[in-house]
Amino acid sequence: MATLTLKGLRKTYGKVTALDGIDLEVADGEFFCLLGPSGAGKTTTLKAVAGLEPPDAGRVEIGGVDMDGVEPYDRGVAMCFESYALYPHYTAFDNMVSPLRSPRYRVPAAEARERVGRFAELLGISHLLDRGVGELSNGQRQRVALGRVLVRPARAFLLDEPLSHLDAKLRQSMRAELKTIGAVERTTTLYVTHDYVEALGLGDRIGVIRDGRIVQVGTREQIWNEPADTFVAHAFGKPRINLLPGEVAEGGRLRAAGGEIDLPSGGSGLAPGRAVTLGVRPRDLVLLRGAGDTAPEGMAEVRARVYVTEVLGRQSEVTVTVGDQRLALVVPREDAAGLAPETPVRLAVPGPDGPGGRTLLFDPADGGRRIA
Template sequence: MAEVTLEGISKAFGKTQAVSDITMTIADGAFVVLLGPTGAGKTTTLRLISGLEKLDKGQITIGGRNVGTETPAQRDVAMVFQQYSLYPHMTVRDNLAFPLRSPILKTPEAEVTEKVRRIAEVLQIPHKLDNKATELSGGEMQRVSIGRALVRDPSIYLMDEPLSSLDAKLRADLRVELKRIHADLGSTLLYVTHDQIEAMTMATHIGVLEEGRLVQYGTPREVYENPASIYVASRLGSPRINVLPSDLFAGSHKGPLIGLRPENIREGSEGVEARVIRSEHLGDQTRLHLELRGHAITTVIDAHEDYTADTTIKISPQAPLYFSADGARIF
């Protein structure tokens, strides 16, 4: 594994600036997630690191080596795509072994056998090694696709939304698997997603992208608790953060807009009156949808509490975040 650094990298496609002046360090052994909506520049950043796209500006180093003039094969990276990218006529064993048998790696066959066996154990699919790829379920196919990258020992694994085409249960299962694999192998991993749950549950560090720019980089807790802007705050947390005019609440305020996570709205005997629109029971908690002087608010309360529609309750802010009119955080 190796440290990967991006220094002021940029890439445009015609008049569209896909990546703009991104500087970031992916530490050796880190699990970094790039988070952002479609068009934020996540996949382009991955392709620039892999060498599938050429830089317009900036520098990429892998293990201290400037890779600007190297081909994708020379960069020693392994990619996992959203599509399974398997050879359907081959068995699982041969699909896993294929990268090791390439003319570049020329791995001895005994080593190929051992590596395939070990990765099959890690992915919990040793009983599927002699199956054709077409005989696998979607989750098993994606495990094999991930395994084709894991059998190698690259400087960094690059993963482009590998779980997005799976159903919810499989996504949850493979999130746990990927985190376990990362812990077991000590690998350096850069993972692209628009799914905040994947980012929060798997990452050691999150990079939030907005229109090709890196707007915040830190641990999941840092990004969640101290977002740099309304945009960043809205990328993490479900239900989303409530952003409201500060003057809805009594007292002095640091800025014109107040940001309240649903768990940071206190319901009690003091505060401002809000009307219950509806409640949603989710088993471990209840979500309350409120209306406060024309503004919609979502909060969470104990699962055993209940309020009927049109009930009036009192709420007050707890640990609020403040933002300027343009959405920047006021610390």
């Protein structure tokens, strides 16, 4: 095991800047998830660590040793590619065992079989080991590729969206298996994904990357409760966070949706007239159904009209119109019964210091940076 340290990494391809000063440290034995959309620089970061794409500037350190000039095969890392990269003429077993037959990592045949068998069982592919690659589905090939990485001794694992080709049910199962493997093996792991559920479920810590830059690094609680900006806030949660343009009014109030949403400022000390963006997560909004229902203390009551209702199993996603804005909220399915379009409803909206959930404040003039 070893720490991974990236200092000022820069990489360009012609006029395209893939990495724009990446600074990151992954602790020894940590399972670190790097989350970002396509083209953010996730795979380029992995390739720079592996030595497959030398950076134009900056450096990579593994275990405190500068990797400048060190060949990929001497770095002690194992990488799983999103594109499988399997040997097409091998069986699943031969693909998985291939690192353990190489001169660099060779182990006795019995130990190799034991390691392949153990990880094949964890990955749910024990019954596929004798099959050729051409006989496997895309999801099965992905698990073989992941198994080939896990069986070999390595100082760090580099995993490039290894669950992206699996169906939803299998992805959920594999997240649990990877969490178990990570807890047992405690091998330093840098895992890249575009799926926030994977990042929240797997990462000891999470880094959010955008346009080749690290936007925020933290635990799942820090990322969720204290997003650095609107980009990070919008990346986590489904339905996505509600982002509403608003302003600071006289008397320390926050107003949005044409003044229909009127909240206390929460002691933020913002000057009247300042433009702000209000961020409210759908699960922090409360639907007031009964005539006698009132907004809980610390929340403001807002009148709205139903735009559309979608049933999602035991819960429903309700989109409502408030003034000139639309908000999404999540409620128990029974609470959404009878909510046809244009039905008038009342909501309870939390303020910046609301109980449980709260309204987040962002600065639209500063790239959406969170201010409260």
